Structures are given as structure tokens and as C-alpha cells.
Amino acid sequence: MKGPLLGAMFSRHVKRHPGLVPLIGFISVGLGSAVLYLLRLALYSPDVSWDRKNNPEPWNKLGPTDQYKFMAVSTDYKSLKKDRPSF
């Protein structure tokens, strides 16, 4: 005999204890941003190589004005005027 579904039990419990809603919200935001950042690193980081045949070393193909970091505090990468290091 099947009991109530997991989702139904969950929503009934939360309705009885509404104080849990912000907890669920913040934990979801936290875990969600961690997972999303990991995905961003996996897919967009030039240090990661997925396709050994067609793109074996993506870190060798970095552009001088591309921004690879998540947040640029004071450097405006789009208007950086250098295509090679200055020695």
C-alpha cells in the first residue's frame, strides 16, 4: 500500500511550520549558487579541458581583453589596450 508521496508530505510539513520557509530559501540560494558557480567553472574556465581531441589545451588560447573572472572590481577588461605583455 502506497503512503503519501514525498512531495505531499513535505508541503504539508512546511505548511504546519511556516518558520522553516526562510531556512529552505537561504539554503537553496546557497547551494544553488555553489552548484551554478561550479558549472560556470566547469564550462567557461580556460583551465578545464573537456575535449582532448579538438580542444586539448584551452589555456593556450587566452585573449588579452577577455575577462575570465567572475567579478572585475576596478579593471575594465573591454578597454584594456594591450595585446602583449610590456617588457
Place this chain on the structure above:
Amino acid sequence: MANHSQLGFQDASSPIMEELVEFHDHALIVALAICSLVLYLLAHMLVEKLSSNAVDAQEVELIWTILPAIVLVLLALPSLQILYMMDEIDEPDLTLKAIGHQWYWSYEYTDFKDLSFDSYMIPTTDLPNGHFRLLEVDHRVVVPMESPIRVIITAGDVLHSWAVPTLGVKTDAIPGRLNQTSFITTRPGIFYGQCSEICGANHSYMPIVVESTPLPHFEAWSSLLSSS
């Protein structure tokens, strides 16, 4: 430099260290507020009668979930901003290399022709009066003040770490790897640091001394050293 009984950070001599000190003060106040609240509640629990009137506490659950989340955000946002700010190295005026050995540092200013030297600690037996024990070196790292300096750090044998607390710099020296850091000195002066990764018997006896001077003095020093 550090005193024996100092509690806080050394005065900041670089903009990044100023940011770090401000963030530390901010985080410390947050910690103080939370500890005071917990201590108050603890004392309150110890002197009040126990009662079982309140068993369902939905409202207070809301408060003590949302408030800590806000506190964490208030800590995370400035922290991440400073973290990303520390990573930005644009257009250094000078690049110098610091190489850790057992048990001294060697520095190479390859922007100039042939400017490199070793930096050994001055032993206490040879220390002139009034100088700082275990901190002075025979050749200091002279840099021009108020200019972005890039330091590339590596090691020749085992792990070391190049650290100058007042500039907010600590970077590991790893054999076979180049680590990059940068700083700007906001004022002229002499800034001390010590090797910060255990590297053998004389790990405590290989300090780092950065001397920040106005540009004309730096140029005089560099031409003196590269010609000799």
C-alpha cells in the same frame, strides 16, 4: 614591524592592506555583537525560571533564520570584493623576482641589466645597536614608493613563503612554479617580514626587508648596484 605585545595588525602601508584592516574591523564588530547577544541570552537563561509556555515558535524561527543570513551576506560581499581586488595586477612599473633558498632570499630586478643580489639575515652577533634582532638583512629590497610593483616568487629548493604583513602580501614560494603578487607602497619606509613556510633549521632566520623610497633614490640605488 611587529611589537612583542601587539594585538592587532601592523599599520597598513599599501591600499590592499588598508582594505583588509577595514574588513577585519567590520568582521570583528559583527563577531562582537553576536558574542554579546549569546552571552546575554546565556546569562538570562541561567537566572530565569524555566517554563513550557512557548512550544511553537514559528515567529522567532523566522527571526533567527533571516538575521544570520543577512549577517553572512554582510560578511561575504566585502570579503569577495577584496578577494577579487587582490587579484588585479594592472601595469606594474617594476617587476622583481624573489627566489627562496635555504636559508636566504635572492632577488633579481631583470627590468635592469644585471641587478640581482642575495639577502641574508644579519646575525645577532653582528647586529649594530638599535637594529631589529632577527629582522635585519644585509641587502634590502629597494622599491620606488607609490608605484605598482609586481613580484614573481619561486623557490630554489624547498617550500618558502614571501610575506610582508604591512603590505598585505604573503605568497608561497614553490620550487618549479612562479607565483605572482603585487603591491603599492603608500609611503616611504622600511617594511619587515619573515619567511612563512617551514623550510628547515633556519626557517626563522631568513627575513624579508622591503625599503620603499622616492623614485630618484631608487634610481640612484639601482644604478649603483647594477654597475658594481
